[in-house]
Amino acid sequence: MAMVLALFFWLLAVVTAGIFIGRVWWLPELVSEHGAAVDRQLALTLLIAGIVFFAAQVGLGWFIWRYRARGAGRASYWHESPKLELTWTLITAVVFIGLAIQGNRVWAKYFLDDAPPDAxxxxxxxxxxxxxxxxxxxxxxxxxxxxxxxxxxxxxxxxxxxxxxxxxxxxxxxxxxxxxxxxxxxxxxxxxxxxxxxxxxxxxxxxxxxxxxxxxxxxxxxxxxxxxxxxxxxxxxxxxxxxxxxxxxxxxxxxxxxxxxxxx
Ligand SMILES: [Cu+2]
Known part of the structure; x- marks a missing residue:
């Protein structure tokens, strides 16, 4: 049973990555000058979120398989690992704030810049x-x-x-x-x-x-x-x-x- 569940998560990760890499549902054609920066920002956000998603699903499947029930022994667990919690909180914060700053630059360039005088x-x-x-x-x-x-x-x-x-x-x-x-x-x-x-x-x-x-x-x-x-x-x-x-x-x-x- 554990193997089936693990395979499900791995399959989910691979299929999702395939849809993303194959650009199955992608943006409509781009026909403006400023739009390339918008698309780059979106692609970057999706890429980072995609890598995290892929790693999380593969990891989940691995844990399910690796720590499946074997023999009569009960699984043990512990919670609280300040070091781990601090690590992933900090990494997430840096990634999100970085994306927000970068996205804001794209936004500001578009919305705060005046139109050229010959517009x-x-x-x-x-x-x-x-x-x-x-x-x-x-x-x-x-x-x-x-x-x-x-x-x-x-x-x-x-x-x-x-x-x-x-x-x-x-x-x-x-x-x-x-x-x-x-x-x-x-x-x-x-x-x-x-x-x-x-x-x-x-x-x-x-x-x-x-x-x-x-x-x-x-x-x-x-x-x-x-x-x-x-x-x-x-x-x-x-x-x-x-x-x-x-x-x-x-x-x-x-x-x-x-x-x-x-x-x-
Ligand atoms: Cu309307």
Missing amino acids: LTIEVTAQQFAWNNRSPGPDRKFGRTDPKLMNDALANYIGLDPNDAAGRDDILTQNIMAVPVGRPVRVIVRSKDVTHSFFVPQLRVKQDAVPGMAIGIHFTATKVGEYEIACAELCGMQHYKMRGRLLVMDSVNFEKWLKQRAGA
Whole structure:
């Protein structure tokens, strides 16, 4: 019986390691510049946790087998080994604090650094259950908005003021966002009702959209394609339907897209 149990833990360790090494369930494709650091951090965390997990399961199996019942003698045990306890507590503390410091550096580099000055700015205003995107248009200035002017029936989802000249060329789209490839993009994330979360897995970007706040994030997309914008915060009954499309285009197609939308 002990042998069966020991084999079970060894098998568990080997299968788990195989899934990890074979990257059976891995991250989606990476298409942003900053994302490599995020992936490295995650891989490092998984690697360390994986080694500990593997060693623990193999050790558990070994103990079960080595100290299985033999003959009529009863097993004896003792507890308390200050030296051992101190050792594994210290090792664990050093590993975790080290990972936290390293992870914090990656986080801070992404969230505290300003977007490059040549970044293209897009605003996204979340609502139940859609993403309202706005580009400033050729004048590069966003028009004035006022929450009092928000009117879904008139498709003025973000409350754009029709009397402000700067807003006349603003490009408004719902659930579709276009960005050029290889160019820094700043996204100002807002919400007009409850908390949502702007999430593009392939960009390794996830930012809460908090009512009353305008939170800036930035990224540079590295591959032309179409990616899903998901809402990563349970925001109501139709949360599951709240999805947009992110179109990453080469600069020629992007300019074309802007012109088309500006004329629309
Ligand atoms: Cu949402």
